[in-house]
Each structure stands twice: as structure tokens, then as C-alpha cells.
Amino acid sequence: MDVIIIGAGAAGLMAAKKLVEAGHKVCVLEARDRIGGRIYTFNDGALPTSLEGGAEFIHGNLEVTVELLKEAGIETKEIKGDVWEITGGKWKQENDFFKNTELVIKRLKEVKEDVSIGTFIEKYFLGEKYKGLRESLTAYVEGYYSGEINRTSSIAFLQEWLSEDEQQYRPLEGYGRLMNYLAESTWKRGGRIELSTIVKEISWKKGQVEVTSETGQAYIGQKAIITVPLGIWTAEEQATGAIRYVPALPAKKDAAKRLGFGSVIKVLLGFKTIFWEDEAVKKQAKKDLRQLHMALSDQPIPTWWTQLPNKLPLLTGWLSGPRAYKMKDKNEDVILQAALNSVSSIFKVSIEILKENLLFSRVFNWTNDPFTRGSYSYSTIETIEARKLLMAPVEETLFFAGEALYEGPEMGTVEAALTSGMNVALKVIEPSSAF
Ligand SMILES: Cc1cc2nc3c(=O)[nH]c(=O)nc-3n(C[C@H](O)[C@H](O)[C@H](O)COP(=O)(O)OP(=O)(O)OC[C@H]3O[C@@H](n4cnc5c(N)ncnc54)[C@H](O)[C@@H]3O)c2cc1C
Known part of the structure; x- marks a missing residue:
């Protein structure tokens, strides 16, 4: 050989x-x-679609991926939809994943000698005034990069943030x-x-x-x-x-x-109906959620997304960074319960009704997986x-x-x-x- x-x-x-x-x-x-x-795509027949236990999105028009998809004759579908932030039960539409993006970027550009995001926050954003900013920037680093703020490089974070493409796709x-x-x-x-x-x-x-x-x-x-x-x-x-x-x-x-290597737990909840489009949920949230793409919340499993533009009764939950590491040894039932509690609080639907509507659930605890032992790398x-x-x-x-x-x-x-x-x-x- x-x-x-x-x-x-x-x-x-x-x-x-x-x-x-x-x-x-x-x-x-x-x-x-x-x-x-x-990459773990499977189809267990519960929903008329393939499901992703691992990677799911194409983060922009990426050269090698797009070329290979073309060669393989695989089409992609662009993701469109609303991003909402839900804190203390209140729904607020969000365009940015963290607060005061412009101010954070301006300050990051001032960093000449690299420091961790944790040190950067301490230098520029102490005090009550910046509490929201600190929390949302931390949640972003932990949620998107699955990193720890005290290890994540500020300079690399800025470079990656600036090079990010707004357009996201899924391979069909x-x-x-x-x-x-x-x-x-x-x-x-x-x-x-x-x-x-x-x-x-x-x-x-x-x-x-x-x-x-x-x-x-x-x-x-x-x-x-x-x-x-x-x-x-x-x-x-x-x-x-x-x-x-x-x-x-x-x-x-x-x-x-x-090198940095984060933690992640991904949870798939398949339902009989797209319940977040129900009148009752609309009343509670005081919002029309038919275009819901992503919900960023203060719940134990904080981030949830739908399959939009495909209308499917599937919610995908995401917990990453140090909080996912802390949960890595919990058994699947405990994680599933945390997931259901989170969805119940976000959409104000009782656990009993959620369970009745639940078709299937899958927990992917990658940090506890012997052949991965984490999520993906960060700088x-x-x-x-x-x-x-x-x-x-x-x-x-x-x-x-x-x-x-x-x-x-x-x-x-x-x-x-x-x-x-x-x-x-x-x-x-x-x-x-x-x-
Ligand atoms: C939950 C999750 C969601 C993600 N979402 C996205 C996304 O939306 N978009 C995106 O672009 N990326 C995403 N990623 C990252 C992406 O999946 C990875 O960057 C990429 O798939 C890694 O590929 P790889 O070949 O480097 O590693 P791997 O895919 O991990 O391949 C390494 C292989 O080595 C094998 N192996 C390990 N130990 C041994 C051994 N001792 N002997 C033999 N084989 C061994 C493993 O089983 C594995 O198959 C996500 C990752 C996770 C975990």
C-alpha cells in the first residue's frame, strides 16, 4: 500500500x-x-427528509465545498428566515448575533498584541453599562465557535467575523x-x-x-x-x-x-405538527413565527433552529462551549429533558403537550463520542x-x-x-x- x-x-x-x-x-x-x-446524515423515516447529527450548514460561498458539490451534482438551498432573541420570555427580532457589533469590532481593531476575548472584554467592557454586551459576546463565542472566551484569540475572532458570509446554505x-x-x-x-x-x-x-x-x-x-x-x-x-x-x-x-477544541451537544426534536405556527403560540409570543429560522434564548439548551425554507416539524437544539462540556457526562434522558424544558419555556407550550406532539428525538453528544471527543477547533x-x-x-x-x-x-x-x-x-x- x-x-x-x-x-x-x-x-x-x-x-x-x-x-x-x-x-x-x-x-x-x-x-x-x-x-x-x-458529518452524519441519516434518515430514520420519521420525517420525509434527511437529518443531520453533525455538520448541517455551508457557511457562505466556500470555494472547495462549492466546487466539490458542483462536481458531485449536489444542489444547495439557501437559508432564509428570522432570527429572534428570547430573554425573560420576551421575543425580540435580532439581526446581529451579539449586541453592539460595531462597537465591538471597533475595539477589536485596536487590539495590536493578541489577547483572549475574556481579557479583551475586561479591558473595554467592564461595568453595568456593558452587561448585555458581555453576555451576548460570550454567548456568541461559546455558541458559534464552541470556544471558551478565556482561550479564544481576539485577533482571529475579528478576522473570522469580518470574513463571514451572510449567505448560508444546506446541501440538498x-x-x-x-x-x-x-x-x-x-x-x-x-x-x-x-x-x-x-x-x-x-x-x-x-x-x-x-x-x-x-x-x-x-x-x-x-x-x-x-x-x-x-x-x-x-x-x-x-x-x-x-x-x-x-x-x-x-x-x-x-x-x-x-489549539482550541470546543464542546457541543446537538438535539433533534421531530414533532407531528409545526406547533410554533399555531395561534396559541402566536398569542403567547405576540409574534408571527411562520418565518422562524433561529431562536436564541436564555434557556439551558439556548439555541434552536427550524428547517426553513423547508417547512418541517423539526426543531434542532444547540448547546456548545463550556456549558456543553459540563453536560457531556449526563445521560441522554437528562439532556432530552433539558431540551424539552427549554422548548416549553421558549414557546410557552406545556411539557405534556410537547411530549404528545413529539414524534422522535435524537441527542448527539459529540464531546462524549470516543472518536471525536469535542466539537471543532477554534483559534x-x-x-x-x-x-x-x-x-x-x-x-x-x-x-x-x-x-x-x-x-x-x-x-x-x-x-x-x-x-x-x-x-x-x-x-x-x-x-x-x-x-
Ligand atoms: C455538531 C456539529 C455541527 C457542525 N456543524 C457544522 C456546520 O454546520 N457546517 C460546517 O461547515 N461544519 C460544521 N461542523 C464541523 C465539521 O463537521 C467538521 O469540521 C468536519 O466534518 C471535520 O472533518 P474531519 O475530517 O477533519 O474530522 P472528522 O469528521 O472527525 O473525521 C475524523 C475521522 O477519524 C476517525 N477516527 C478517530 N479516531 C480514530 C482511530 N483511532 N482510528 C481510526 N479512525 C479514527 C473518526 O471516527 C472520524 O470519522 C460541525 C461539527 C459538529 C460536531
Whole structure:
């Protein structure tokens, strides 16, 4: 085998496709019994649509994603609708995700030496006057980037915020189709994808790797591309999914710890009816919610979105950042109860009525998932340097990719993973481009 790829997520599959197209023999080893990693599209028949347990949105007109979707013949649908903020039971239409956007951006532009968002807030926004701003900026960093304010880089936050595209899309019938397209492109050219294969050890020397699975199966190749999430890099050696390198790579492990990796819990609640369009809810909220896209609330599971422009009786709940980390060991029933309580408070519908209307529920606790152990990466003050260290190939034999190993404004996204997979394949094909 020429190249062994660890992980069949967006990065690993993209690398596999590019390598087989360049005539390389590849074998992808994937721990789970499915491809896609943090992309998990499923359809359990309860609703006439595919559902997303992981990635769902395309955050703008992103070069690599859009090109690949086109190549795969997958259409996208633009998301339109109203964003509401609900605090203390009051509904208020929101255009921005945090208060005083202009003032925050003005102050962020004054930051010359990078500090965490926590330190930035302390410097510029102390006192009662800025209580609302502090809360909404914190909620935004935790909610959108899934980060901790005391680790998130102010300079990177500003860059990402300014480069954000207003337009958001969903791939028609889900991101999973894109993963299937990558896998089929790999198979078509003789590439292998082995599922349910948990890699335990990578023993390497220049020009040769021996990859051993948890069951003792060995795979020999000339090179390996490791695409596992940051949560795997930083896990204890005995933990499920953790990989032992022989010889060890302590500088890489240390670099991984200096990068930011958040937490997230996503909850899907499917109902028999689109109850938030009912007259009773309209009366309570004093708002017409037919165009409801997103509700940002002060509830335990704070953020909820609909499938607009598709009219479907599905609400998706989102808890991320330190609050999701705190809940990571709670069992699904506790999380589900928190979700129902949140929806009940937001829409002022009793728990009993909600439960009667509930068709199905699914909880995706990614931080508790042994092959992810978190959400996606965010920029810390140390990211630029640490990422370079983690990304650097070793002896033209070990190569590294994944959403966290991408240098650009779309960090933490499918675009980042696909780009990183594409770039690492180029490095393998033309090692001189790696240095
Ligand atoms: C809940 C959630 C919602 C998200 N929403 C969006 C969104 O709307 N838009 C967006 O662009 N991005 C979103 N993201 C981020 C996006 O999903 C990721 O950035 C991207 O899918 C990561 O791809 P990857 O290939 O780098 O990693 P992964 O998809 O995590 O792939 C790595 C693979 O490695 C495997 N693996 C781990 N350990 C081992 C081992 N020891 N042996 C073998 N295999 C192993 C894993 O099982 C996994 O399949 C979301 C992420 C989450 C968790």
C-alpha cells in the first residue's frame, strides 16, 4: 500500500479521492461503522427528509465545498428566515448575533498584541453599562465557535467575523451525499475503505509505516495521513481511539493541546405538527413565527433552529462551549429533558403537550463520542504557531490533516476539512511542496 489514511471524515476522504486520482494506492482506516465522521446524515423515516447529527450548514460561498458539490451534482438551498432573541420570555427580532457589533469590532481593531476575548472584554467592557454586551459576546463565542472566551484569540475572532458570509446554505438531502461521492470516487479507482477499524498504534520509520488496529490487524504502507480530531490527539493513551506513535511524537501532542477544541451537544426534536405556527403560540409570543429560522434564548439548551425554507416539524437544539462540556457526562434522558424544558419555556407550550406532539428525538453528544471527543477547533492565541507544528510532515512519511489543520478563515468547518485533505494529498504527491 502507498498511503494509509486514518479517518474517513471529510479530510480523510478528500485526501483519498485526490490520491487515487493521482494514481496512488490508498487504504482508509475508519474506527466507526460508517464514513463521514462529524458529518452524519441519516434518515430514520420519521420525517420525509434527511437529518443531520453533525455538520448541517455551508457557511457562505466556500470555494472547495462549492466546487466539490458542483462536481458531485449536489444542489444547495439557501437559508432564509428570522432570527429572534428570547430573554425573560420576551421575543425580540435580532439581526446581529451579539449586541453592539460595531462597537465591538471597533475595539477589536485596536487590539495590536493578541489577547483572549475574556481579557479583551475586561479591558473595554467592564461595568453595568456593558452587561448585555458581555453576555451576548460570550454567548456568541461559546455558541458559534464552541470556544471558551478565556482561550479564544481576539485577533482571529475579528478576522473570522469580518470574513463571514451572510449567505448560508444546506446541501440538498444532506452533507452525507458529499461523503458518499468522495467514497465512491475512491472505490472507483481501486482505493479501499475499511470501517470498524480502530487504529491503536502507528509504528514508523522513514519511508515505512505499520499501522495496527485494536484487534491486532496490521497494515503496512509507505506513508500515513492522520486525520483524527484534536480530541483524539489530546486523549489519554489508554482511551478508546487514542493512537500511540512509535517512536513517539511528544511535540505534536503538546502542539495539539495548545489549539482550541470546543464542546457541543446537538438535539433533534421531530414533532407531528409545526406547533410554533399555531395561534396559541402566536398569542403567547405576540409574534408571527411562520418565518422562524433561529431562536436564541436564555434557556439551558439556548439555541434552536427550524428547517426553513423547508417547512418541517423539526426543531434542532444547540448547546456548545463550556456549558456543553459540563453536560457531556449526563445521560441522554437528562439532556432530552433539558431540551424539552427549554422548548416549553421558549414557546410557552406545556411539557405534556410537547411530549404528545413529539414524534422522535435524537441527542448527539459529540464531546462524549470516543472518536471525536469535542466539537471543532477554534483559534487560541497560540494557534498559528502550534498548528504549524502539528501540521508539519515527519520524515516525508507521516502527514497530518483535518479541520483543525487548516490555515484560513473557515476554521472548524467542512470547508476547512476538505481543504486540508486536498492540501495534504498534494504534499504526499509532491513532497517538495511540503517544505
Ligand atoms: C455538531 C456539529 C455541527 C457542525 N456543524 C457544522 C456546520 O454546520 N457546517 C460546517 O461547515 N461544519 C460544521 N461542523 C464541523 C465539521 O463537521 C467538521 O469540521 C468536519 O466534518 C471535520 O472533518 P474531519 O475530517 O477533519 O474530522 P472528522 O469528521 O472527525 O473525521 C475524523 C475521522 O477519524 C476517525 N477516527 C478517530 N479516531 C480514530 C482511530 N483511532 N482510528 C481510526 N479512525 C479514527 C473518526 O471516527 C472520524 O470519522 C460541525 C461539527 C459538529 C460536531
